[in-house]
Amino acid sequence: MNSIVCLKQVPDTEAQIRVKPDGSDVLLQDVKFIINPYDEYGVEEALKLKEKFGQSTVTIVCLGPERCIESIRTALAMGADKAVHLDDPALDGGDAFTTARALAEQIKGMEYDIIFCGKQAIDDDAAQVGVALAEYLNIPHANLVIKVEVSADKKKVTVNRQIVGGEEVLELPLPCVLTAQKGLNEPRYASLPGIMKAKKKEVKPVKAADLKLDAARIGAAGAKSKVLKCYSPPPRTAAQIVAGESPEEKAAKLAKLLREEAKAI
Amino acid sequence: MLTTLDPLWVLIALTIFTVGMYRRYRLWMRGQKEERIEGIGQRLMDFFVYAIGHRRILKELYPGLMHLFIFCACAIPILVIAAVQVTFSTPHLFGNFFSLFLDSVGSLGLLGLCLAAYRRYILKPDRLSDTRAEDAIALVWVFAIILLGFCVEGLRLSITGETGVWAPAGYVFSALFSGARPETQVGIHKVLWRIHLFLVIGLIACTPYTKFLHVITSAINICLRKYGPPGVLRQIKDFETAETFGVSRLDELTRTQLFHLDACTRCGRCQDNCPAHLTEKPLSPKKLIQDLKAHMDEKGRVPGENGQQTEKALIGDVIEHDTIWSCTMCLNCHSQCPVFITTVDKTIEMRRNLVLMESNFPVEVQAVFKNMENNSNPWGIGRHLRGDWAKELGVKTATEGASADILLYAGCAGAFDDRYKKVSTAVVKILQKAGINFTILGAEEGCCGDSARRIGNEYLYDSLVQYNLGIFRQYGVKKILTICPHCYNALKNEYPQYGTTFEVVHHTEFFLELIKQGKISLNGSGAKMNVCYHDSCFLGRYNELYDQPRKLLTSIRGVSLVEMDRTLDRSFCCGAGGGRMWMEEHLGKRINEARTEQALEKKPDAIATACPYCLTMFEDGLKSKNVYDTVKAMDIAEYILNAMKE
Numbered sequence A: 001m002n003s004i005v006c007l008k009q010v011p012d013t014e015a016q017i018r019v020k021p022d023g024s025d026v027l028l029q030d031v032k033f034i035i036n037p038y039d040e041y042g043v044e045e046a047l048k049l050k051e052k053f054g055q056s057t058v059t060i061v062c063l064g065p066e067r068c069i070e071s072i073r074t075a076l077a078m079g080a081d082k083a084v085h086l087d088d089p090a091l092d093g094g095d096a097f098t099t100a101r102a103l104a105e106q107i108k109g110m111e112y113d114i115i116f117c118g119k120q121a122i123d124d125d126a127a128q129v130g131v132a133l134a135e136y137l138n139i140p141h142a143n144l145v146i147k148v149e150v151s152a153d154k155k156k157v158t159v160n161r162q163i164v165g166g167e168e169v170l171e172l173p174l175p176c177v178l179t180a181q182k183g184l185n186e187p188r189y190a191s192l193p194g195i196m197k198a199k200k201k202e203v204k205p206v207k208a209a210d211l212k213l214d215a216a217r218i219g220a221a222g223a224k225s226k227v228l229k230c231y232s233p234p235p236r237t238a239a240q241i242v243a244g245e246s247p248e249e250k251a252a253k254l255a256k257l258l259r260e261e262a263k264a265i
Numbered sequence B: 001m002l003t004t005l006d007p008l009w010v011l012i013a014l015t016i017f018t019v020g021m022y023r024r025y026r027l028w029m030r031g032q033k034e035e036r037i038e039g040i041g042q043r044l045m046d047f048f049v050y051a052i053g054h055r056r057i058l059k060e061l062y063p064g065l066m067h068l069f070i071f072c073a074c075a076i077p078i079l080v081i082a083a084v085q086v087t088f089s090t091p092h093l094f095g096n097f098f099s100l101f102l103d104s105v106g107s108l109g110l111l112g113l114c115l116a117a118y119r120r121y122i123l124k125p126d127r128l129s130d131t132r133a134e135d136a137i138a139l140v141w142v143f144a145i146i147l148l149g150f151c152v153e154g155l156r157l158s159i160t161g162e163t164g165v166w167a168p169a170g171y172v173f174s175a176l177f178s179g180a181r182p183e184t185q186v187g188i189h190k191v192l193w194r195i196h197l198f199l200v201i202g203l204i205a206c207t208p209y210t211k212f213l214h215v216i217t218s219a220i221n222i223c224l225r226k227y228g229p230p231g232v233l234r235q236i237k238d239f240e241t242a243e244t245f246g247v248s249r250l251d252e253l254t255r256t257q258l259f260h261l262d263a264c265t266r267c268g269r270c271q272d273n274c275p276a277h278l279t280e281k282p283l284s285p286k287k288l289i290q291d292l293k294a295h296m297d298e299k300g301r302v303p304g305e306n307g308q309q310t311e312k313a314l315i316g317d318v319i320e321h322d323t324i325w326s327c328t329m330c331l332n333c334h335s336q337c338p339v340f341i342t343t344v345d346k347t348i349e350m351r352r353n354l355v356l357m358e359s360n361f362p363v364e365v366q367a368v369f370k371n372m373e374n375n376s377n378p379w380g381i382g383r384h385l386r387g388d389w390a391k392e393l394g395v396k397t398a399t400e401g402a403s404a405d406i407l408l409y410a411g412c413a414g415a416f417d418d419r420y421k422k423v424s425t426a427v428v429k430i431l432q433k434a435g436i437n438f439t440i441l442g443a444e445e446g447c448c449g450d451s452a453r454r455i456g457n458e459y460l461y462d463s464l465v466q467y468n469l470g471i472f473r474q475y476g477v478k479k480i481l482t483i484c485p486h487c488y489n490a491l492k493n494e495y496p497q498y499g500t501t502f503e504v505v506h507h508t509e510f511f512l513e514l515i516k517q518g519k520i521s522l523n524g525s526g527a528k529m530n531v532c533y534h535d536s537c538f539l540g541r542y543n544e545l546y547d548q549p550r551k552l553l554t555s556i557r558g559v560s561l562v563e564m565d566r567t568l569d570r571s572f573c574c575g576a577g578g579g580r581m582w583m584e585e586h587l588g589k590r591i592n593e594a595r596t597e598q599a600l601e602k603k604p605d606a607i608a609t610a611c612p613y614c615l616t617m618f619e620d621g622l623k624s625k626n627v628y629d630t631v632k633a634m635d636i637a638e639y640i641l642n643a644m645k646e
């Protein structure tokens, strides 16, 4: 039962996000990075499958700059066996599609029964990579997965997906791509021996050239979407409490404010 | 009186004794090697003060005196009386007064034994709930020895016709035999004397195998105690090379830790003061030690004797997980133990094993660890916001290049907790009014790591310490003022394990000094107010700051202190120490509510604390008791600031 987990490094949920003065991107200096929490569910699920079936390899595949090694090591410390790090400036500036394509190109040559992705990354919230990856690999996928049950013969998987107002149960043949939703599991906390062992586990560096994709299809050049402008949301102003003698008076004032100040009605 | 065979009996007894002691010794030596024990002079002093002198035993009057009586009745005669009995007369060297003295000692011994029996079998305090047959046998045994001693003395008086003035107890017993003919008396004397002798010899022989062992081990244990600030945890230095962390097998404890197990007298004073035990958690420090001891005994049995060697796991089978997680590390058990047995050093090693090796801890703790890792505070609030609490206060930060004599260390609570931000603000205002030149670290400050460490995550603690040390070094910090007692204890007593030399003061010490120097003067409204001060464990037992906070409060006009029954070094923990602040309390009664009730018994107008955790715990307690609006809980800094206003 070999699993691949695609992992993205993202800024910590509480990190201060500032925008570059020219609005071209966000500033990532002094920011604490973490494993995308949804990807972490994927890591945990892969480890659980490994524990259940034994004789398995869990491989982390991560696309991102050098700093991502820290997150890769964290996943290895949790118990993943090895990792592939797609680290090349040529891959920078891409979007979900270039990422999925590069990942697919890398994964194609690997042995796997199942691929886990997070349902989305918490930085750009695009929620595209997992699904696009499945398309590029031409295998089925299910997203927003909150329960995974691989059959004993390792031929198919039954998953519960979160849908509005309930759950949907699907059966997929393996291999397939599953994108993890909160609720799938509780990711483990790496043990200290795990952390120490992770330092010695194999992390294979992969360059753009190794992927044999032409330059126009990777990184910024290959992206289908371009960031035009980044800006911070306007600071929230304090709420206003509408005062008045009677409810009628308050309602009248509120209507006036909504019309004249907020221009909402 | 002695027969030629007697030396043989004594020899046999001594052999049994030696074999027994050697067996115990082998058990202790299964533990890990430690550094050599230094300070022989001081240790000898301790022996006289705490073992012979009963200093700690006498902290509780009834059991204290009871023990002292029995102790004297055994120790003193053992040293001398043999000679007296053998020679049939009182040694002239000591004279009659000595005889009188011995008689009193023996009588008090009997009294002590009666008191002990009355307490154990009639009063039956909770702490003696684990009474065994052995306890009764021991009492009867010693009682018999003393009683027979008196009988023998009485017979001697009767036979020799000596006056009983100098041996009144013996004289009383002589009446028992006065009817008998002199030859019969001599015969009885001989028989009783031999029984007396054999009971003594037998007692010596069985010492290593029974509760009498404590006579030797407890006394030695007193001399083995750790000096320096209490409760400082062992530092792990070899993260990179060690294969295992913490303790999951008995032989991973140190030799002194194993020795502790044999030094425990089962007196139960620890458990009587343990907040976990008193709120029905599955932890009693006495039981913890005794369970470990039973495990040690079991492991010590030669395999084959009882079938197989024990397969019980230390964590889980011998000591339950909930036991390990229930400890608030309040040190009350350490303070109360008459023979200086410690439990926290064992609990922490088991926690370390669970956290570092097994990643097995209460679920809610994982988020706390991650928050500390990513944002250097337990709540996980963005670390760039850490300095925001002081934004409006006009405090210079070290980052802005300000240099000052004192660094005010806000701590996570002082920086992030809405309630405690008011306290850190009060501290700043007091310092400003007093004209103190100080800085803060603002967003560059990090978590001190106390909670991480006490939950057992030494690796995380280490990384937090390393970060802080880097910052302290960068700004050349020499003196740190802390608000939170947990930061205080960590920086003051535990960071020195990393070679730090900066000075650390708590705001209560510092403010008292400011008052003494006349830099702040307190007027207060003068309104009469009964304030109940709750000792934080980390200020009190860990650092012996008992007076300073009280003096501060009483220097406010109108304030009178009311003390809870459990106060000073017996103060009852608020429930949040040892990382319990970050764990759910789903077993037994809530500790903070128990403590709040103890305070409310004294009908205070207000409650004073000097710790963010205690404050939270009290405010929650007051809310649950529905008196939040009538009884206020405030930090001492807030009292001081209020009193400075007028």
Ligand code: SF4
Binding pocket: B270, B273, B274, B275, B276, B277, B283, B284, B285, B326, B327, B328, B329, B330, B331, B332, B333, B334, B343, B344
């Ligand atoms: S440190 Fe406190 S909570 Fe822990 S066992 Fe001792 S008395 Fe109980």
Ligand code: SF4
Binding pocket: B263, B264, B265, B266, B267, B268, B269, B270, B271, B285, B286, B289, B336, B337, B338, B339, B340, B341
């Ligand atoms: S640990 Fe100390 S206080 Fe507790 S029962 Fe043993 S001897 Fe008594």
